[in-house]
Amino acid sequence: MDSRIALVLKLVALAGLLAFPAFGSPFYVEMLAKILVLAIFAMSLDLLVGFTGLVSLGHAAFFGVAAYAVALLTPKYDPASLWLALPLSVLGAAAAAFVIGLFVLRTKGIYFIMVTLAFAQMAYYVFHDTALGGGSDGIYLNFKPDASIAGWAPFSLDEPMHLYYFIVFAMVAVFVFLTLVLRSPFGKVLVGIRSNEHRMQSLGYATFRYKLAAFTLAGALAGVAGFLYAVLFGFVTPEYLSWHQSGNVLMMVILGGMGNLAGAVIGAFAFVGLQEFFAGMTKHWQLLMGGVIVLAVLFLPGGIAALPRRLAAAREARRAALPPDAPPPAARKAAAPATPPAPPMIGKMKQGVNHV
Amino acid sequence: MSEAMLVADKLTRRFGGLAANQDVCLELHRGALHALLGPNGAGKSTCINMLSGDLPPSSGRIVFGGRDISTLTAAQRSRIGIGRSYQRTNIFPGFTVLENCRLAAQSRNPRPWKIFTDALRLSDTVTRAEAAIAEAGLAGREGRVAGTLSHGEQRQLEIAMVLATDAQVLLLDEPLAGMGSEESAQMVELLKGLKARRAILLVEHDMDAVFAVADTITVMVNGLVLASGAPEAIRANPDVQQAYLGEGAHV
Amino acid sequence: MDLVTFLIQILNALQYGLLLFLVASGLTLVFGIMGIINLAHGSFYMVGAYMAFVLTGMTGNLMLTIALGIPLAFAFGALLEWLLFAHLYKRDHLEQVLLTYGLILIFEELRSLAVGDDVHGVAVPALFSASIPLSDTLSYPVYRIVISVVCLLLAGGLWWLMKRTRLGMMIRAGSHDRDMVQSLGIDINLLYRTVFALGVALAALAGMLAAPISSVYPGMGGSVLIISFVIVVIGGIGSVWGALVAALLIGFADTFGKVLLPEFAGLAVYLVMAAVLLWRPEGIFKKG
Numbered sequence: 001m002d003s004r005i006a007l008v009l010k011l012v013a014l015a016g017l018l019a020f021p022a023f024g025s026p027f028y029v030e031m032l033a034k035i036l037v038l039a040i041f042a043m044s045l046d047l048l049v050g051f052t053g054l055v056s057l058g059h060a061a062f063f064g065v066a067a068y069a070v071a072l073l074t075p076k077y078d079p080a081s082l083w084l085a086l087p088l089s090v091l092g093a094a095a096a097a098f099v100i101g102l103f104v105l106r107t108k109g110i111y112f113i114m115v116t117l118a119f120a121q122m123a124y125y126v127f128h129d130t131a132l133g134g135g136s137d138g139i140y141l142n143f144k145p146d147a148s149i150a151g152w153a154p155f156s157l158d159e160p161m162h163l164y165y166f167i168v169f170a171m172v173a174v175f176v177f178l179t180l181v182l183r184s185p186f187g188k189v190l191v192g193i194r195s196n197e198h199r200m201q202s203l204g205y206a207t208f209r210y211k212l213a214a215f216t217l218a219g220a221l222a223g224v225a226g227f228l229y230a231v232l233f234g235f236v237t238p239e240y241l242s243w244h245q246s247g248n249v250l251m252m253v254i255l256g257g258m259g260n261l262a263g264a265v266i267g268a269f270a271f272v273g274l275q276e277f278f279a280g281m282t283k284h285w286q287l288l289m290g291g292v293i294v295l296a297v298l299f300l301p302g303g304i305a306a307l308p309r310r311l312a313a314a315r316e317a318r319r320a321a322l323p324p325d326a327p328p329p330a331a332r333k334a335a336a337p338a339t340p341p342a343p344p345m346i347g348k349m350k351q352g353v354n355h356v
Numbered sequence: 357m358s359e360a361m362l363v364a365d366k367l368t369r370r371f372g373g374l375a376a377n378q379d380v381c382l383e384l385h386r387g388a389l390h391a392l393l394g395p396n397g398a399g400k401s402t403c404i405n406m407l408s409g410d411l412p413p414s415s416g417r418i419v420f421g422g423r424d425i426s427t428l429t430a431a432q433r434s435r436i437g438i439g440r441s442y443q444r445t446n447i448f449p450g451f452t453v454l455e456n457c458r459l460a461a462q463s464r465n466p467r468p469w470k471i472f473t474d475a476l477r478l479s480d481t482v483t484r485a486e487a488a489i490a491e492a493g494l495a496g497r498e499g500r501v502a503g504t505l506s507h508g509e510q511r512q513l514e515i516a517m518v519l520a521t522d523a524q525v526l527l528l529d530e531p532l533a534g535m536g537s538e539e540s541a542q543m544v545e546l547l548k549g550l551k552a553r554r555a556i557l558l559v560e561h562d563m564d565a566v567f568a569v570a571d572t573i574t575v576m577v578n579g580l581v582l583a584s585g586a587p588e589a590i591r592a593n594p595d596v597q598q599a600y601l602g603e604g605a606h607v
Numbered sequence: 608m609d610l611v612t613f614l615i616q617i618l619n620a621l622q623y624g625l626l627l628f629l630v631a632s633g634l635t636l637v638f639g640i641m642g643i644i645n646l647a648h649g650s651f652y653m654v655g656a657y658m659a660f661v662l663t664g665m666t667g668n669l670m671l672t673i674a675l676g677i678p679l680a681f682a683f684g685a686l687l688e689w690l691l692f693a694h695l696y697k698r699d700h701l702e703q704v705l706l707t708y709g710l711i712l713i714f715e716e717l718r719s720l721a722v723g724d725d726v727h728g729v730a731v732p733a734l735f736s737a738s739i740p741l742s743d744t745l746s747y748p749v750y751r752i753v754i755s756v757v758c759l760l761l762a763g764g765l766w767w768l769m770k771r772t773r774l775g776m777m778i779r780a781g782s783h784d785r786d787m788v789q790s791l792g793i794d795i796n797l798l799y800r801t802v803f804a805l806g807v808a809l810a811a812l813a814g815m816l817a818a819p820i821s822s823v824y825p826g827m828g829g830s831v832l833i834i835s836f837v838i839v840v841i842g843g844i845g846s847v848w849g850a851l852v853a854a855l856l857i858g859f860a861d862t863f864g865k866v867l868l869p870e871f872a873g874l875a876v877y878l879v880m881a882a883v884l885l886w887r888p889e890g891i892f893k894k895g
Binding site: 180183186187189192195198199200202203205213 | 431440446447463469
Binding site: 118290293297298 | 638642644646691694695698700701702704705706708709710711712713715716717719720829833836837839840844870871872873874877878880881884885888889890
C-alpha cells in the first residue's frame with residue numbers, strides 16, 4: 001500500500017477513536033478502551049512473534065505482573081500516584097521479562113514455545129498460591145491512580161472520559177514508539193534475526209543480547225497494557241497471567257497478520273468483536289471460536305491478512321489459464337486449475353526441532 | 357612473506373570416532389590467497405567452520421594476530437575481522453540487496469541504543485554497504501529483493517556482505533559453486549582484486565580457478581593435509597596427482 | 608517427618624510421576640517423530656477422565672470402563688489424526704499452536720455441553736478399595752499402588768515396543784530420518800497415525816486411572832498439559848526414556864515441594880525446569 005494512503009487511513013482511524021465518545025454509550029466506550037488496551041498488548045507480542053520470530057506462549061505473565069504491581073502499590077485507603085505507579089509497574093514487568101528471558105532464550109523452536117508457557121504458569125502460581133497475590137480471588141483496586149503533580153491535577157482517571165483518552169494516548173504512543181524502534185538499527189537487527197539468525201551471528205551480532213533486549217522491551221510494553229487493564233477494570237486476578245490470556249493475545253497477533261503493528265491493532269478489534277458476536281449467540285461461544293480457528297488454519301493458510309493476496313493469485317491463475325475466447329462459466333470452472341498453493345503462512349519462521 | 361594473520365595449529369575435529377579433521381595446519385597472509393583443495397568429504401567445510409567459529413574444534417588452536425581465538429564465538433570472530441561466506445547461499449532472501457549489506461555493515465558500528473534514529477540515515481553504514489556492493493560487482497542492483505537475484509548474483513551478494521563487514525580475513529566456501537563460465541571468470545577477477553589488501557582462504561572445486569588465483573594450495577584427503585605449497589609444487593607433487601587429481605588430470 | 612510418612616510421600620511421588628509419564632510419553636513421541644507441537648494433548652487426559660466418569664456410570668465398573676475406553680481413545684486419536692493433524696506436518700509451529708489451541712476450546716465446550724461444569728467423583732474399583740495399614744494411624748490405599756504398577760508395566764511395554772518390535776524400529780527410524788523410512792517402503796502415514804493414536808490412548812488411560820483419586824473437573828487438561836511440557840523439556844524432545852526420568856523427577860519435586868514448602872508448592876516443578884535449562888537447554892537426554 002502507498003505509505004501516504006496508509007498514513008491517511010491511520011489518521012482517520014485516530015480521529016474516529018477521538019470522536020467516538022461523542023456518539024457511543026458509556027458501555028461501548030469502555031469496550032473500546034478495553035480493545036485499545038489489548039491492542040497495546042498485541043503490539044508488544046508482535047514485536048516478538050512477528051518481528052523477531054520468537055513465538056512466545058507466555059506473554060500474559062508480564063501483563064499480569066504489571067497489573068498486580070499497580071494493585072499492590074495502591075494503598076488500602078488512598079490512591080497511588082500515577083507518576084510513580086505506572087513506571088514502577090512497567091519496570092516490574094520489564095524485570096520479570098529480563099529474568100525469564102535469560103532462561104527461555106537459551107532454547108529455540110518448539111522448546112521455546114513450551115518453556116515460555118511453563119514460565120508464565122510459574123508466574124501464575126506465584127500470584128495464585130502465595131499470600132502476595134490474594135489467592136484465586138485476586139485483589140480489588142479501591143482507588144484508581146491519582147494523576148496530580150504537586151497538588152495540580154491535569155486529569156483524573158476516575159473520570160471515564162479522561163481514562164478513555166488516556167488509554168487512546170497510550171495506544172498511539174506505543175504505536176509510534178514501536179514504529180520508530182523498528183526502523184532504528186536495533187529494529188533492523190531484530191528483523192534480520194527473524195529472517196536468518198545464524199547469518200546474523202556470522203555477521204558479528206551477538207543475537208542473544210538483541211533477543212533479550214526485545215524480550216524485555218516486549219515485556220515492558222505488555223506491562224503498560226496490564227497496568228491500564230487493571231486501572232480500567234479496578235481489579236486483578238491470576239487469570240490475567242493464565243495461559244488462555246497468552247493464547248488469546250497470540251490469536252490477536254495472528255488474526256491481524258503478523259509483523260504489522262496496525263495488524264496487531266486490527267487483530268485486537270477482530271478478536272474482541274468475534275468474542276462479543278459469538279457470546280451474543282450462545283453461552284458456549286468458545287465452541288464457535290475454536291471452530292473458526294481450526295477451520296481458518298485448515299483452509300486459510302496465511303490467515304485473514306493473506307486473504308486478498310490469495311484471492312488475487314487465484315484470479316491471476318484463472319486468467320492465465322483461460323484462452324482468449326473464454327468458454328461459459330460452467331465449463332470455465334472445470335478448466336480452471338486448482339488454486340495455486342498458498343505461500344507458507346509464516347515462511348520466515350523456522351521449523352525448530354530438526355534444524356541445526 | 358609477512359607475519360601470518362590467521363594460523364590454524366593442529367586443528368582436529370572428531371565426530372564420534374571419526375576424525376573429520378586431523379592436525380590441520382594452515383597460515384593465511386595478507387595479500388595472499390590460500391586455496392584449500394580436496395575431494396568431497398575431505399574435511400574442507402569442517403576446517404572452514406572451525407576457523408569461523410561455527411564449529412568448536414576437538415583440539416588444536418586458532419591464532420589471529422598473535423592471539424588465541426579458539427574459544428571465541430562466530431560473532432566475536434566476525435567483529436575482530438574474520439568474515440566468511442557460505443557454500444549454500446546464506447543471505448536474507450526477503451530483504452533488498454542494500455539491506456543485506458547494510459545489516460552487514462551495521463554490525464561494525466551497531467549503536468543499538470539509538471532507538472529513535474532511522475537506520476537508513478546512519479550514513480557511515482550505508483556508505484560502507486554501497487561500497488561493498490560496488491566492489492562485489494552488484495552496483496545498480498541495490499533495490500532488488502535478494503531472493504529474486506540470479507544464482508550468480510546471490511553468490512556475489514554473499515561476498516558483498518562479507519566485504520561490508522570490513523573483514524581482513526575472508527573465508528570463502530566455494531564461491532563459484534553452481535556458476536556459469538562467464539560468471540566464474542568475473543568472480544575470479546573479483547578474487548584477484550580482493551586479495552591485495554586482505555588474507556583469503558578459498559575452498560573451491562574449480563581447478564582452473566584455483567590455479568589462476570591461488571598463491572598457496574593445501575590439499576586435504578580424509579581429514580588430513582596431504583600436501584601444501586606453491587601451485588607449481590602442488591601440480592608436480594606425485595602424491596597429489598595420484599590421490600586427488602587422478603591419472604587423467606590435465607594439470 | 609517420620610519414616611512412615613516419608614515412605615507414603617515416596618509412594619505418592621512415584622505414583623504421580625508415573626501417571627505423568629503416561630501423558631508425557633505420547634507427547635514427546637508426537638513431538639519427536641512428527642515434529643508437531645500439540646497443545647490439545649492435555650485435553651485427551653481430560654477426555655479420558657470424563658470417559659471414566661460417564662462410562663463407569665453406565666457400566667458400574669472402572670476396569671470394564673478402561674477396557675472399553677482404551678480402544679475408544681485409540682480410535683478417537685486415529686480419527687483426529689486423519690481429520691486434522693495429518694494436515695499439520697508441513698505447517699510451521701505457529702499454525703500448529705493455533706489449531707491445537709482452537710481444539711482445546713472445542714473440547715472444553717463439548718465437555719461442558721455433554722456433562723456440564725461440575726466436579727465429579729469416580730468410585731475406586733471395589734477390588735482395590737482397601738488400604739494397607741502402615742502404622743497405627745497411617746495406611747496406604749491399594750489403588751494408588753495399582754496405578755503405579757500399571758504405569759510401570761506400561762513403561763516396560765513401551766520400552767519393549769520401541770526396542771524389540773518392528774513398529775518400534777520404524778518409530779526410531781522415523782525420528783531420525785523421514786526419507787529413509789519412506790525409502791524402506793514403510794507407510795509413513797500409517798506410522799504417524801498409529802503413533803498419534805497411541806499417544807492419545809496413553810493420555811486418556813492416564814485420565815481414566817487418575818479419575819478416582821483426583822476427581823474429574825473442568826480445566827484438568829490444562830494443568831496436566833503444562834506439566835507434561837515441563838517433562839518433555841527436561842527429558843529432551845523425542846526421548847521416551849528421558850520422559851520417564853523427568854516425570855519421576857517432577858513427581859518427587861511436586862510431592863516433596865508440597866510437604867516441605869507448602870507456600871511455594873506450585874513453583875517447585877518450574878524451579879526444577881529452570882535449573883535444567885541452565886544446565887542443558889535441550890533437555891537431559893537430548894539425542895545427538
